Amino acid sequence: MPCRNLSCLAILESGLSGPVEDRKSPMRLRLSPVATARLRDRADLMMLHATPAPLLARLSPGIPGMTQEMTEEGQDVVSSQTGAPATRSNATPEPPTMKLDLAAKASHLLLIALAGAFMLLLSPAARAVPSYARQTGMNCIACHTEFPLLTEFGRQFKLNGYTLSTGQTKLPPIAFMLQPSFTQTNKGQPGGAAPHFANNSNVALSQASAFYAGRLFGPYAENLFGPSVGGFLNKFGTFGQVTYDGVAQTIHWDNVEIRYADTKTLLSKPVTFGFYTNNNPGMQDPWNGSPVWGFPFSSSSLAPTPGADTLINGGLAQQVLGVGAYAMFNNTFYLDIAGYHTLSTQFQHAMGIDPTDETDVPGIAPYWRFAYAKAAGNHAFQVGIFGMTGRTYPGRDSSAGKDRITDWGLDSEYQISFGKSDVTLLASAIYERETWSASQRLGNTANTSDHLWTAKATVDYLYDKTYGGAISYFWDTGSRDPALYSESATGSPLSDGLVLQLNYMPLNKNGGPSFWPKSNVKFSVQYVIYNRFNGSRANYDGAGRNAKDNNTLYAEAWFAF
Secondary structure, eight states: OBOOTHHHHHHHHHTOOSEEEOSSSSOEEEOOHHHHHHOOOHHHHHTTTOOOHHHHHHHGGGSTTEEEEEOTTOOEEEEEOOSOOOOOOSSOOOOOEEBOOTTSOHHHHHHHHHHHHHSSSOOOOOOOOHHHHHHHTOOGGGTBSSTTSBOHHHHHHHHTTTOOOOSOOOSOSEEEEEEEEEEEESSOOTTOSSTTSOSSSEEEEEEEEEEEEEETTGGGHHHHHOHHHHHHHTTEEEEEEEEEETTTTEEEEEEEEEEEEEEEEETTEEEEEEEEEESSTTTTOSSTTSSTTOSSSSOOSSSOOOSOOOTTTTTTTTTEEEEEEEEEETTTEEEEEEEEEEOOHHHHHHTTOOOTTOOBOOSOEEEEEEEEEEEETTEEEEEEEEEEEEEEBGGGOOTTOOEEEEEEEEEEEEEEEETTEEEEEEEEEEEEEEEOTTTTTTTSOSSSEEEEEEEEEEEEEEETTTEEEEEEEEEEEEOOOTTTTTTSTTOOOOEEEEEEEEEEOTTTTTOSOTTSTTOEEEEEEEEEEEEEBTTBSSSTTSSSOOGGGGOEEEEEEEEEO
């Protein structure tokens, strides 16, 4: 019978075993009473009807016990692993069917159903966190291509508040990450790349992080508060990170978010919505074209970088706290609105953040985001706008009044999977308008107003979930301001160049060893090439240093466990 949201929900909740058919996708699901009994979250059930068969087939390597068969017409069909080979029939071909072996484990049934439920909507991304993999029972490739680059399923997992669970683990949602690295620039940096480091060829532990990430109360909510209250609390999820910075040699809170998410219907269409609080504007965003989760996903802290950047690109990270709300309507239209306020110096110090000379938002800085997304088969496309504006005290100095900084961004993402290949295209541009009412009086800028443009385009490729590479072009330009860009001999923010990267992920496809099955590792070699740096190609600082002197070789091992 046709599955239309609430009617489909009623069928599944009744425990009937029968085909659930989607009008838009030639696919049927057969769910036993055991499987439907395990599907307790109403949001999961309500989205079950929206599963394109090709997407579920692409996801199958990340779900234990799943294989692909071919119909007479050559279409992919997903079935449970029974050991029987796929067969061809001379009969009239039926629509692709996902056959569930009733003798398979109930956890496999749940994974198959939930995988289908989440595939249509788009969504950080969060970093690749093994506690999420443990909570869902899936391998990393269900949510990521080259982590932390998200897939369709990964974006949907994030939109639904990091709460999808199969109930297969009773461990708390804790995970860890290590990033040892090596950095070499084309020419050494006089005085050292950073305190306690040489002027070149440096080995460092770039980061060591601990995560509390998943359902807010882990797998314990129903045991602690009972089925009714526990079921409600299971709609709260979190992404919490504490980091040791091996370059600055400090411990501090990193990206932290708590959100509530649910799915309802509006005008007979599905609406996924949520409320959140976090400490980094944009970390809630489900696409990798936005600044927080954009490429490169990691880079050296021991190499020179251009002196200009926009406020929305990390300028307030870990210094503010914001609250917001978002909604995805009919798997297509996404809206996110939030407001951010700078935290007190006492609180920042307690969290390991040094507030010295930071941009202070004494009031509320509005943040906005709108996107259009569409998924069809193995293709996914998104285009959107985002922005932020705020009245700010420069360097926390309120003696001269306030500045006004406004950012407008445009981004787009396209993903396609074919054969053993995954390709992602990312593009973004940000325009920042700065009115320096206070900064000019304080001598921080020469102009009363400036503007800044930043743009980036990236192609990321992954073969067989294991071997990958990426190329990205970046470009920054804007007003000349010798006081604001004092490190440039020309007072210009102009910088552009390429980032080239190769990746090898030996555990990405099948997971880690038996004693740590949800662990992962990415070995990367990155090379940054500067065409222009802080205004020019040659002698950009007036002391004889050239743009190419900052070309950087960066090798990293990214362990997640």
